[in-house]
Amino acid sequence: MCKRNNGGFNRWTTGTGHATVISVTEDVYCDLPTGIRVCYRVEGEARGVPLLLVAGLGLDLTAWPRAMLDGLLERGFRVVRFDNRDTGHSTRVAAPPPSLLRQLVARPPRGAYRLEDMADDADGLLEHLGIARAHVVGMSMGGMIGQALAATHPGRVATLTSIFSTTGERRVGQPARSTLLRMAKRPARTVEQWTVRHLSMLDHIGSRAYPYDEAIERAWAAEVWERGGGPARAAGVARQIGAIQASGDRTAALRAITAPTLVIHGDVDRMVHPSGGKATATAIPGARHVEIAGMSHHLAPELIKRLVGLIAETAELDKTR
Template sequence: MTEDLFAELPGGTTICHRVEGPADGPALLLVAGLGLDLTSWPRRMVDGFTGRGLRVITLDNRDTGRSTRVRARPPGMLRQLLARPVPGAYDLGDMAADVDGLLGHLGAGPVHVLGMSMGGMIAQTLAARHPARVATLTSVFSTTGDRRVGQPARSTLLRMAKRPARTAEEAVERHLSLLRHIGSTTDFPPDVALERAWVTGVWDRAEGRPNPAGVARQIGAIQASGDRTAELRSITAPTLVIHGDTDRMVHPSGGRATAAAIPGARHVEIAGMRHHFAPGVIDRVVDLTADHITATAGVRE
C-alpha cells in the first residue's frame, strides 16, 4: 500500500497525502470532494494516470481522513439549510491555501490539478488565487457557488440529512443507498464489491471515528465562499470542465456555469454520467484529463 505522508503547514494544519507514479513524471494533484478522503480516488483511475506517465499526488483535505480535524464549532442543520456559515469559519480559500502549502512542502512547481465536486471548487480557487501553482485545471462535477446553478436535488438533500453511521456495516449500507440515488445504475453501474471494500477501508483508516462535524464545517466553507463566478474569470490556466448530464448532487448547470466563467474553458458533458466515478466512466475521465494535459504541455510549464 502507498504510504501516508504528513505535511506540517505553517498555520498549524497537518495535511496527510500520498505520492505515487514515476518520480520524473509531470505532477497531477487530485483534490477530493465533500467528506471524502484520499482513498476516494478509484485505484483504476490512479493507475490510469500513472500509466500515462503522471506522478499522482492525493491528499486528505482538512477535516477529512488523517489530516487535521478542526476544533471550531460546526454549523447546525438550520444554518446549513439557510446557507448561514458560522462567523469566522474557514472557507474554500483556506482549503486552497492548505493545498498551496502542501505543494510548497513538496517543492512542487506548477502542477496539473483535477478536483471533483467540492474538490473542484478548491481547485478552482487554487487556480484563481495561486496561479503559479497550476499548470492545467480539470474541474469535474463541480460548480461556481452561484446558488442559481449546480444545486442538489431536494431528494438528495433529504438523504444527506440522515444521522451519521455508527458501525462500518451501517456506513457501507448508507453509502450504497446514496450511490443508488446519485450514481448511475444503468449507463455506468457501480461495482458493489469495490464500493463495500472502499467504505470499510475508509472506516478502518479513520479508526471507526466518523467526522460529521468536519463534513458540516466543509459545507460551511462552501457556503462562506459564496458566488465565486467573478473570481473564476481571473483563471488563466488551461481548463477542462467535465460533468454528467444527469447529476443529482451537482446539477449539470453548475458545470456549464463553470465553463462559461473561466476564459477559454472546454466543457465536456458525458451522457448518463452522474455524481460518481463508476468503472464504465473512469477510463473516459482519465483519457480526457491526460489528453488535456498533453495538449497544453508547455503552456504553463
C-alpha cells in the first residue's frame, strides 16, 4: 500500500524526443508488512535498468548529489532512492536510542534492530515496486546495508557497489579518534548549529584534493534538518549506530555474496579507515577494489563523473542483462 504527496509523477522526453522519463518529484510512501513506512522517490525511463541507492548513517534520500543522479539517469538507469528507517520521512522506530556511553563502548540495547532488518526494508520496497533485481549502490552505512541485502536476498541484487564502507570487524574500518570526538558532541538544537557542525565535520573528513561546494552543503544541511525532524533526528542516528553495532562482524556473511561487486574507498578517510574497504573486497569473492587517491568520506563534485563510470562498468558485469 502506497500513497503519494500532491505533485506525483512528472513526464518529459529526452533530447532525442523519443524516450519517456518518469520522475517522482515528491515523496512517496510505502507501508511494508513489517509496519515500517518507507519514503522513496524514483527517476528515469520506465524501461530503464533498476538501480537502488542506499544512503549512509543519518543521511536521507537527498544525500545523493544531483550531478550523480543525473549521471546515472544519462546512463539509462531507473534510479530508486529512499529514506532508511529513522531518517527523513520514513518510520521513526518506537524504541529508546542507545546512550552515548553505549555507543562509545559498542553495547547496543537489547532488541535493537540490525543492518539485516534495514536490508529487509530495501527488499520490501523493491518488491512493492515490482523490481525483481536491481543494481545496488550504498555509501558508508548504506554500503553495509547493501552488503546485507546481497548476502540475505541474493536473487534481488544484480550487482553491488559498496562505497567507503566496511565489514563490521573491529580491527578494520574504524573512525579516527578525532572523528569520534566530534561525533560525541551533544546533538545540535537549531538548524544554524547543525549547519555549522556539518560544515565543520566536512572540513575534518573531507578532502583537500576534492573539496566540497559550501553553497550546496549549506542548502542540503537546511533541507535534511527539516526532513529529519530537527532536533529529533539525533535519536534516529543513535538507533542506526546501534544497528551497526548489533550486527557485529559480518565477514562470514559477505563470503556468501555472489553478485559482481565493486568496492570503492578513498585513501584519506577519517570516518571509515581505508582498511575497511580492503577487508570488504577481500571478504566478497571476486570483488574489485578501487582505492581513489585523495578521496575522503564525501561524494565530492569532482569525483562524481568517475564514480558514475565505475558504477556503470560494474552494472555491465550482470550476466543476465
